[in-house]
Amino acid sequence: MKTCPVCGEDIAAISSVCPYCESPQPAGSVRRAAGFSLSPIANINVEDGLPTVDEALARLKARLGAAEANGAGLVRVIHGWGSTSGGGGKIRPAVRRWLAGQLDGGRFRSVLPGDRYSHTEPEGRALIRRFPELTSTERQDRHNPGITFVEL
Secondary structure, three states: OEEOOOOOOEEOOOOOEOOOOOOEOOOOOOOOOOOOOOOOEEEEEOOOOOOOHHHHHHHHHHHHHHHHHOOOOEEEEEOOOOOOOOOOOOHHHHHHHHHHHHHHOOOOOEEEEHHHOOOOOHHHHHHHHHOHHHHHOHHHHOOOOOEEEEEO
């Protein structure tokens, strides 16, 4: 198994295209023990398995620490954007509040919500300049309310 660097889903190691988001897969992107690919951009999927808000935040905190230890420069936090019934979700606002507090405390260099990310926006262009690997996933990530980028 390996993790898709775009959507964070587990896929077969031999897959050249993700069956979930249909993004092309880089060769040799095998999962590490801590659950991250070998890319300088790590993915943390806090919504996997339908956790409670507290479980999702605990997962985020633990995996951010692991991403930092593994030398990731940028983390794509996959938190989802809410329920399909239109009632909204609780994980996304909780994750974004926690990340904003950590940013204010100086732990991160930047935090960029996916709904404000695009190569046409100044914040998005700056992030792509620092992490050119993002150009391969810009189409899927652009204006995506279900993700947040965290620059470590």
